[in-house]
Every structure is written in C-alpha cells, then in structure tokens.
Amino acid sequence: MTALWTSAEAEAATLGHATRAFSVSGVSIDTRTLRPGDLFVALAAARDGHDFVAQALEKGAAAALVSHIPEGLDETAPLLIVDDVLKGLEDLGRAARARTGARVIGVTGSVGKTSTKEMLRAMLSGQGRTHAAEASYNNHWGVPLTLARMPADTEYAVIEIGMSNPGEIAPLARLARPHVAMITTVAAAHLAAFGSLEGIAREKGAIFDGLEPGGAAVINLDLETTPVLLGMAQARGAQVIGFGAASTADWRLDESRSHEETTVVRAHHGADPVLFKVASPGRHFALNALGALAAATALGADTVIAAHDLGRWAPPAGRGxxxxxxxxxxxxxxxxxxxxxxxxxxxxxxxxxxxxxxxxxxxxxxxxxxxxxxxxxxxxxxxxxxxxxxxxxxxxxxxxxxxxxxxxxxxxxxxxxxxxxxxxxxxxxxxxxxxxxxxxxxxxxxxxxxxxxxxxxxxxxxxxxxxxxxxxx
Incomplete structure (x- = not known):
C-alpha cells in the first residue's frame, strides 16, 4: 500500500494526536463508499460521523479523524484526535497543497463546473499525473477533501469550487491556491441568496483571491457581467485570458456545429486556428471546452495533445x-x-x-x-x-x-x-x-x-x- 498520509504527517498537518501509528491510502467521509486503508473523517452532517467510526474501522478503515473517542472505542483504536473535524480536514488539504509541486487549476461558474473539470481531467491526464475530484465535491468540505486526497507526486490538479451563499468561494480558493482560475459563466443560479447577477459575479470572481502570484484568470468574455470579472482579476494582478465569441477574446469561438452526439468547434488562439470535437451536442459544451483548453494551455500543457485528448471526455450522468x-x-x-x-x-x-x-x-x-x-x-x-x-x-x-x-x-x-x-x-x-x-x-x-x-x-x-x-x- 502506498501511503497517502502517515500518522506522523497527519499529526503535523492537523496538530492532532494519533492514538497509535498508522498509514492511510485514501480519505473517506462515507462508510458506504469507504475502501480498506482509508482515513475515515467523522464529519457532522445530517448524522454525526462519530456514530459510524466503529463501522468504518470494521470495514477496513486504517484510521479515523475524530474530535473525541467515539462510544464503544478506546485509545487502542487507530484515531487522529483533533479539536474540530472539519478544520482538521481543511488542515490536511492545506498540507497536501503545500507539499506538492502540482500545477493547479481552480474552476467555478454558475453552469458547467463539473463538466469542465472532467474535460480538464481528460486533457491533462495524458500529460502528467492528474488529480481531480471523482464527483461534484466543490463546497466547504468537498474542496478540502479533494485536496486531502491529492498524492504528493501529483503534477496537475483540477479543483472545482462552488457556492450557495455569499462569502464561500474566497476561503476555498485560498485553500486551493490555483495557478489558473477559470470562470465558466455567470447565470441566475442561487439568485435568491445574492439578489442580482452582479452579486453572483462578485462571488464567482472571488476565486481570484486565491491565485498564486503571476497566476492567470480565464474569463468568459460573452457575459453581461464580464466587466465585473475583468475588474476583479485585474485588481489581483492576474494575467487575463479571455475566451468566447467576442472579437477581443484570446481564444475566439468562430463556429460550433452540433451533430447527433458531438459538437465540432472551430476557433482561434490569437492568429492560430484551433479545431476540436466535443463528445456531446451543444454550444455551451463548445464554450466550456474552449475555456478549458485555454486554462490547460495557461497551465503549461501542450495545446495540440490537450485538444486531441478532449475527445476522451463524455458528460457525467444527469448532465446532458x-x-x-x-x-x-x-x-x-x-x-x-x-x-x-x-x-x-x-x-x-x-x-x-x-x-x-x-x-x-x-x-x-x-x-x-x-x-x-x-x-x-x-x-x-x-x-x-x-x-x-x-x-x-x-x-x-x-x-x-x-x-x-x-x-x-x-x-x-x-x-x-x-x-x-x-x-x-x-x-x-x-x-x-x-x-x-x-x-x-x-x-x-x-x-x-x-x-x-x-x-x-x-x-x-x-x-x-x-x-x-x-x-x-
């Protein structure tokens, strides 16, 4: 078993106390999907995760991250005890991000985050060891969980960042510290919590707060709220890369032709023509793919190989x-x-x-x-x-x-x-x-x-x- 975390590393990351030495090969928050060798994280959600620690250990968990010793267990159980479990998970994610030399892309947007994340996974996997969440893990526990699962030898990482209420994106972006941050679009999603499209745009633009120095902001130039996003990126000193049908776009969409199961896209990167295919019909998929290609290139990936490998992507279940x-x-x-x-x-x-x-x-x-x-x-x-x-x-x-x-x-x-x-x-x-x-x-x-x-x-x-x-x- 390749150790993702040893007890000593996890203690140092969280300032917690390990009841005994252990090493884990993965991180899980759900006993239903837990794999032998995982660290089970006892988060409190609809149910307190501490109620499931014994079951997790019986199913093969190598250790559990807890804030107290659960009933029925004692210090002979492999536990990492911290003051707060969610903060402990965040600390693991922060340490995982710090110990890797991976180039990181952060993705947010009102629509298309998960599809774009999967496009990027397909494009980058052929160019280096790539890490991305298996599902839409983009919230206050999903982002640190994705980071905590990241192997130290990762070369590319794709972190999806979402929100439901104001103030959620910036701390997650600062945790992920992306080299490239991409916003797919700004639309009337969660409008009840923000009151206006501009309010949504400002929350999405907060992803730039986490950009590494010299980082790039990949922005859809076809939006009503594009000026808001551009202003926020420029205020952070980001290199701005625009995509879309706008004539000023660095990555300009010239044409997208939808067929029964595919979309063929003609575009330009500066003066260079770009032609690629997306394995799903729809102009929205074409735009997201163009933005993803821009983000992958900004991260240092080979554009031609990335465009070719985009053909390995298919929409996740329930998403078109x-x-x-x-x-x-x-x-x-x-x-x-x-x-x-x-x-x-x-x-x-x-x-x-x-x-x-x-x-x-x-x-x-x-x-x-x-x-x-x-x-x-x-x-x-x-x-x-x-x-x-x-x-x-x-x-x-x-x-x-x-x-x-x-x-x-x-x-x-x-x-x-x-x-x-x-x-x-x-x-x-x-x-x-x-x-x-x-x-x-x-x-x-x-x-x-x-x-x-x-x-x-x-x-x-x-x-x-x-x-x-x-x-x-």
Missing part, C-alpha cells in the same frame, strides 16, 4: 448525457433520452432546450409515425422573487415551437405550463413521481425526450423510469 433506449430488440425500436436532470437555471435550461431543438427524431418506427421532440421540465430553484417570470419566459425561447410536447413538474413550472400554446401543453404535475409512474405513456419509439430540472425537483425519477423501459445502448 444522451442515451438510446432500445424498447424492442426484435423490431429494433428505440427512443433517445437526454438526461440533464442534475440541476437547472435559466441559462442551462435554455442551453438544454437548444440541444433538443437541434436534435432530429426518427420517423416511421413508432405507433404515431412521426418522431417527436418532448421536454419534461422540472422547477428551477433558488431564483428569488423573479422565479415565476423566469419560468414563464421559457415559452419565448427561439425554436421552442419545434418541441411537440412539454410536460411540466412542480409549482414553479405551472407558470410555464400556463404560458405555453394549448397544442404544446403536456401534463402539469406537482411532483416528479406522478409523471414517473406513467413513463410508458410519455414516449413513442422514434421520440427524443429531454429531462431537465433542478436537483430538488427530482425529475431524475422520470429519467430513471424512462431508462427502465428498455435497454440503454
């Missing part, structure tokens, strides 16, 4: 993945599912509908004859006092008339349902489970169905119910 669901292998009948049910705000909703509008259903294989575009849309949450108007406004999206049926889920989506033309209105239901129970009635072979909504709307239940109608290929 497109699947073919075969419902009858004998008759070869199927429908396509676009599962984008992980989260939603007006910007990402528009992007997902644009993908659906550009997709082509298949005629002649279903009972109805003509394949249809169908949208199943759940509430967009945390939008503040303008939430109802933002839901109604979806009805005015260009090209929406080509979507044959729009089913709406949740109290806020009732406002969209009322704004739609009668011929386009599908069902409106209070909860996603009501629609999921009738999944078979929602589709016909040849259809393309988009499922999109905030995680709290639980429209993922509908996506799962549709998936169970056949076999995904």
């Amino acid at each position: 993945t497109r699947e073919r669901i075969v419902v009858d292998s004998v008759d070869e009948t199927y429908f396509d599912l676009i599962d984008d049910a992980f989260n939603a705000n007006p910007s990402s909703m528009a992007a997902s509908l644009e993908v659906l509008i550009g997709a082509r259903p298949v005629d002649g294989i279903g009972a109805l004859g003509a394949g249809r575009r169908i949208a199943i849309l759940g509430d967009m949450l945390e939008l503040g006092p303008e939430a109802e108007a933002m839901h109604r406004a979806i009805a005015a999206q260009p090209g929406l008339a080509s979507v044959r049926i729009i089913h709406c889920v949740g109290p806020l989506m009732r406002h969209l349902h009322a704004a739609l033309p009668l011929a386009q209105r599908g069902e409106w239901v209070e909860t996603a489970s009501e629609l999921a129970s009738r999944a078979r009635m929602l589709m016909d072979p040849g259809d393309i169905l988009l499922v999109k909504g905030s995680k709290g709307s639980k429209v993922s239940l509908v996506a799962e119910a549709l998936r169970r109608l056949g076999q995904s290929v």
